[in-house]
Amino acid sequence: MENESYRIFGVELSPYSVKVRSYFRYKQIPHEWIIRGPSEMETFQRYAKLPLIPLVVTPEDVGLQDSTPILEEMEKRYPEPSIYPADPVSRFVSTLFEEFGDEWGNKWMFHFRWAREVDQWSAARRLGAVMAPEASGDALEAIAGGIRERMINRVWFVGSSPTTAPIIERTFVRGLEILDPHLTDRPYLFGSRPALGDFGLWGQLYNAGTDPTCGELIRKHSPSIQAWIERMLTPRVEGEFEGWEALSPTLTPFLGELIGGHFLPWSDANAKAIEFNQDIFQVELAGHPYEQKPQKYHARSLAQLRQNYAAFPEKERLNPVLQTSGCLDWLQRATD
Ligand SMILES: N[C@@H](CCC(=O)N[C@@H](CS)C(=O)NCC(=O)O)C(=O)O
Missing domain, CATH: 3.40.30.10 (Glutaredoxin)
Structure with missing residues (x-):
């Protein structure tokens, strides 16, 4: 008021x-x-x-x-400056990147944060300082210990387990390897200003970057991603969005291997598990067995993604892009 x-x-x-x-x-x-x-x-x-x-x-x-x-x-x-790229194909891919970031990127962040002791304590101490700003010394350490205990018992929630850890970690490393060259000559994922897809993926990678293990991986091997992470803290217009043809050579590999090869088949299997009330589901991702308890929220966002696809006006340009990257089939399926 x-x-x-x-x-x-x-x-x-x-x-x-x-x-x-x-x-x-x-x-x-x-x-x-x-x-x-x-x-x-x-x-x-x-x-x-x-x-x-x-x-x-x-x-x-x-x-x-x-x-x-x-x-x-x-x-x-606040429509201007818009976070939706002008080229409809870039715009759709940006939506896919946002979903990927929110869902698979969150597995990266959450899994790595709570998988190794060094990361667990780093995050637990920082969270403890937020939850109990007055505490210090042993009192803060005890609070951090409690948070650590609680969180390592909750990693199953995003699907982190001994079975899935290698898949989650490998896709993180591959994501960095693929995106680094893409960001070498451009400030943001879709050109010279940030798009919806930047914000979704960035929230996860920025956070991962504050943790010891992921932070070191990013700083050592992915200097352009590191620069983008820092840039995205206070993003600004530096020029225009690029059309899909310019972005495609270095973004298509990410679409193919990570979104079409892992995220969408996972999301589809997750949605089915919700539909059939399964307690746990299995799915093969790029030839590797993956299993987890279904995540309710994500079934809704897949349905939304499929609606966006169904309503997309220029399918003759979009479909070949989605087909090549193994995304099309997952988006054409009905959710219900
Ligand atoms: N889909 C939600 C997810 C939000 C979410 O999962 N938030 C987490 C922290 S990143 C949370 O609030 N967890 C409970 C808590 O921290 O109290 C969004 O996009 O905002």
């Missing part, structure tokens, strides 16, 4: 929170970044329908949640 600006409740260690913050910075939308620690819990709970961050509270005093609909709503309110 009395607030003129938006409020974003989040934390630095939450990939979806920084994704939204980076978007607000890019659009120069007046906002306040509020760390959701204990002192803000009461306000947070007043507006949040789900116990999830980020939460955006609008100047009209309405709470918004879920980063993808938040960005969509804000694009309606």
Whole structure:
């Protein structure tokens, strides 16, 4: 009511929170970044329908949640500069990248963060400092220990397990190898300004980059990705988006190996498991067995992706791109 600006409740260690913050910075939308620690819990709970961050509270005093609909709503309110590439094919691929980031990129981030002791303690101590800002010394260490314990018992939630760890880790390394050359000569994934796909993938990679293991992998082997990660903290217009023909040589390998080869078959199997009420599902990804408990939220976002595909106006240009990269079949399937 009395607030003129938006409020974003989040934390630095939450990939979806920084994704939204980076978007607000890019659009120069007046906002306040509020760390959701204990002192803000009461306000947070007043507006949040789900116990999830980020939460955006609008100047009209309405709470918004879920980063993808938040960005969509804000694009309606602040259309310029648009985060949707002008070329419809680039625009669709950007949507795929956002979904990939939110879902498979989150497996990278979450799995690596809680898989090795060095990463577990690094994240647990930083989270402890947010949750108990007054604590220090042994008290903080005990809080961090509790967080670590809780989180390592929750990794199954994103599908991290001894069976899936090699697949998750290999796709992370491949993602870096493929994207680094793509970002050598351009500041953002779709040209000289950030697109929806940048924000989704970036939130996860920025967070992974703050953890010891992924941080070292990125800094050592992927200097262009490292530069993009830093650039995306405060993104800005540096020129135009590129058309699909210019992006294709270095983005198609990512579409093929990671999105068509892993993410979409995983997402399809996940959606089916939800539909048939399975407790656990198996799927072969690039010849490797993968299994996990289904993730409910992601079934909805696959349905949305399929609707976007169905409504896409220029299929004669898009279909060959999706066909070559092994994405088409997954998008043409009905969800229900
Ligand atoms: N689909 C949601 C996911 C949000 C989400 O999973 N947030 C996590 C942190 S990254 C969370 O709030 N977990 C519970 C907590 O931290 O209290 C989005 O895009 O905003």
